[in-house]
Amino acid sequence: xxxxxxxxxxxxxxxxxxxxxxxxxxxxxxxxxxxxxxxxxxxxxxxxxxxxxxxxxxxxxxxxxxxxxxxxxxxxxxxxxxxxxxxxxxxxxxxxxxxxxxxxxxxxx
Amino acid sequence: xxxxxxxxxxxxxxxxxxxxxxxxxxxxxxxxxxxxxxxxxxxxxxxxxxxxxxxxxxxxxxxxxxxxxxxxxxxxxxxxxxxxxxxxxxxxxxxxxxxxxxxxxxxxxxxxxxxxxxxxxxxxxxxxxxxxxxxxxxxxxxxxxxxxxxxxxxxxxxxxxxxxxxxxxxxxxxxxxxxxxxxxxxxxxxxxxxxxxxxxxxxxxxxxxxxxxxxxxxxxxxxxxxxxxxxxxxxxxxxxxxxxxxxxxxxxxxxxxxxxxxxxxxxxxxx
Numbered sequence: 001x002x003x004x005x006x007x008x009x010x011x012x013x014x015x016x017x018x019x020x021x022x023x024x025x026x027x028x029x030x031x032x033x034x035x036x037x038x039x040x041x042x043x044x045x046x047x048x049x050x051x052x053x054x055x056x057x058x059x060x061x062x063x064x065x066x067x068x069x070x071x072x073x074x075x076x077x078x079x080x081x082x083x084x085x086x087x088x089x090x091x092x093x094x095x096x097x098x099x100x101x102x103x104x105x106x107x108x109x
Numbered sequence: 110x111x112x113x114x115x116x117x118x119x120x121x122x123x124x125x126x127x128x129x130x131x132x133x134x135x136x137x138x139x140x141x142x143x144x145x146x147x148x149x150x151x152x153x154x155x156x157x158x159x160x161x162x163x164x165x166x167x168x169x170x171x172x173x174x175x176x177x178x179x180x181x182x183x184x185x186x187x188x189x190x191x192x193x194x195x196x197x198x199x200x201x202x203x204x205x206x207x208x209x210x211x212x213x214x215x216x217x218x219x220x221x222x223x224x225x226x227x228x229x230x231x232x233x234x235x236x237x238x239x240x241x242x243x244x245x246x247x248x249x250x251x252x253x254x255x256x257x258x259x260x261x262x263x264x265x266x267x268x269x270x271x272x273x274x275x276x277x278x279x280x281x282x283x284x285x286x287x288x289x290x291x292x293x294x295x296x297x298x299x300x301x302x303x304x305x306x307x308x309x310x311x312x313x314x315x316x317x318x319x320x321x322x323x324x325x326x327x328x329x330x331x332x333x334x335x336x337x338x339x340x341x342x343x344x345x346x347x348x349x350x351x352x353x354x355x356x357x358x359x360x361x362x363x364x365x366x367x368x369x370x371x372x373x374x375x376x377x378x379x380x
Binding site: 044 | 138140141142153154162166167
């Protein structure tokens with residue numbers, strides 16, 4: 001799985017992208033991250049990141065019931081979150097293409 | 110483990126969060142642990158460590174989110190060609206430095222190169238041998254040591270220093286207590302300055318330097334004796350002052366402090 005320092009820079013981007021797809025709560029998001037093969041994110045990393053998105057107005061929470069047990073904090077992306085995501089998605093693709101081109105370069109003889 | 114939320118909440122309070130916010134975060138954190146059907150200690154680790162981690166995270170803007178740079182404000186301090194000599198010996202010469210509101214400057218250099226002397230010149234406590242110094246009217250100065258009276262308690266210091274700045278006693282005391290919590294310090298009512306540890310006395314110095322909300326803060330290695338956590342709080346505090354539009358000058362010999370600094374004045378290089 002992804003080395004921790006890599007994830008640190010991109011967790012917010014991944015969370016916003018998942019929330020754009022559909023609103024979700026913390027545990028569901030961590031399962032989707034794991035299913036996508038991105039990372040097993042511990043709760044101590046995930047929940048502060050969600051709180052940060054909330055405090056910066058990039059995502060809004062609402063409390064909903066769950067099928068079993070305690071109520072859940074469901075997050076939905078805001079317009080500000082969508083705007084930031086659009087900009088960062090472009091940054092990410094440029095970065096990824098740059099790293100790819102460096103990794104695929106062959107030695108000169 | 111029903112005491113995890115309690116320990117978590119009290120650590121958040123100690124770190125200076127408002128009680129209502131600490132309560133809300135503790136409640137939510139407990140619920141989040143319940144989402145994954147595990148005790149909080151398994152999900153988040155020890156309560157006090159997670160509290161510190163969370164507070165640090167909340168103070169960091171979202172990754173890749175460009176820090177909204179505070180627009181540099183008016184000039185709060187300007188040194189032009191400042192020179193200091195003792196008898197025939199030149200300590201430094203030709204020092205130029207301009208610091209605006211919303212900026213942090215660091216004065217660095219080896220021991221004995223005159224860092225503290227230069228800071229005292231910035232404060233107007235020492236006369237330069239040559240050159241010009243202009244500074245804003247409201248200046249806060251935090252010396253490396255001293256500056257406190259051994260027989261007075263923290264509250265008495267707040268009252269005394271506050272009255273020198275024209276503050277009524279009640280307001281000076283409440284402001285001092287509030288500023289202290291930002292350094293994770295709760296002054297003990299009876300404790301005199303001479304009974305405080307070196308680190309706590311420096312926190313007192315720091316609070317006194319800021320009590321009257323100066324526009325320019327001059328700090329001489331004010332974190333001597335701070336433990337690691339408080340040291341981090343100190344730099345958070347410096348950045349909070351900067352973002353509030355104040356000008357900050359810090360004397361330091363720790364180079365890893367310099368990443369968030371706008372100007373670095375290396376006295377060793379100019380001497």
